[in-house]
Amino acid sequence: GDSVTQMEGPVTLSEEAFLTINCTYTATGYPSLFWYVQYPGEGLQLLLKATKADDKGSNKGFEATYRKETTSFHLEKGSVQVSDSAVYFCALDSGGGADGLTFGKGTHLIIQP
Amino acid sequence: GAVVSQHPSWVICKSGTSVKIECRSLDFQATTMFWYRQFPKQSLMLMATSNEGSKATYEQGVEKDKFLINHASLTLSTLTVTSAHPEDSSFYICSARGGGRVAEAFFGQGTRLTVV
Numbered sequence: 001g002d003s004v005t006q007m008e009g010p011v012t013l014s015e016e017a018f019l020t021i022n023c024t025y026t027a028t029g030y031p032s033l034f035w036y037v038q039y040p041g042e043g044l045q046l047l048l049k050a051t052k053a054d055d056k057g058s059n060k061g062f063e064a065t066y067r068k069e070t071t072s073f074h075l076e077k078g079s080v081q082v083s084d085s086a087v088y089f090c091a092l093d094s095g096g097g098a099d100g101l102t103f104g105k106g107t108h109l110i111i112q113p
Numbered sequence: 114g115a116v117v118s119q120h121p122s123w124v125i126c127k128s129g130t131s132v133k134i135e136c137r138s139l140d141f142q143a144t145t146m147f148w149y150r151q152f153p154k155q156s157l158m159l160m161a162t163s164n165e166g167s168k169a170t171y172e173q174g175v176e177k178d179k180f181l182i183n184h185a186s187l188t189l190s191t192l193t194v195t196s197a198h199p200e201d202s203s204f205y206i207c208s209a210r211g212g213g214r215v216a217e218a219f220f221g222q223g224t225r226l227t228v229v
Contacts (some may be wrong), residue, residue: 045220
């Protein structure tokens with residue numbers, strides 16, 4: 001079955017540091033890939049997505065590129081802020097939207113001033 | 114983005130009682146709703162998928178008689194945990210999406226259920 005593996009946290013960085021959160025997947029066919037963010041006390045929000053190989057999703061300074069050859073969708077940001085502290089989930093959809101998403105375990109990111 | 118409201122945000126109930134969790138799409142019609150369960154430091158696990166007006170499709174290992182899902186309208190789905198036990202204590206999250214092939218799914222804020 002489908003699965004998503006992402007680095008486990010917590011990941012602690014200083015403000016303005018470079019961020020990478022690794023995500024790899026196994027899936028049948030050609031899934032769509034997502035990064036969701038969950039701020040304390042809130043629901044999951046879509047951060048960015050990519051629907052086909054070599055697509056780059058970007059939002060709020062975050063980027064991730066759909067790499068089919070390495071089955072990866074690593075999340076990056078050049079300069080993190082304290083407000084980026086949250087839990088980040090990598091997810092995939094191999095059912096064309098009809099089925100639920102398959103999530104990774106989430107990575108807790110802590111940014112220190 | 115669209116708003117999905119989940120209620121209550123937390124609930125404590127006695128063992129053997131039933132608890133109902135509501136999930137509402139506030140500004141769009143949700144043709145499909147999903148219910149997830151999240152254990153501490155684990156990923157969200159899909160429990161069931163429901164389409165408006167039809168029976169929910171449960172994932173393998175999820176007891177349909179214990180977790181009753183109703184999706185009676187395009188804006189409301191409910192999850193009822195029947196005869197709750199301490200092992201049912203968890204974080205339950207709903208998600209809703211409208212029509213279209215790759216329509217985005219929006220998430221509720223989750224419900225923390227504690228069974229004592």
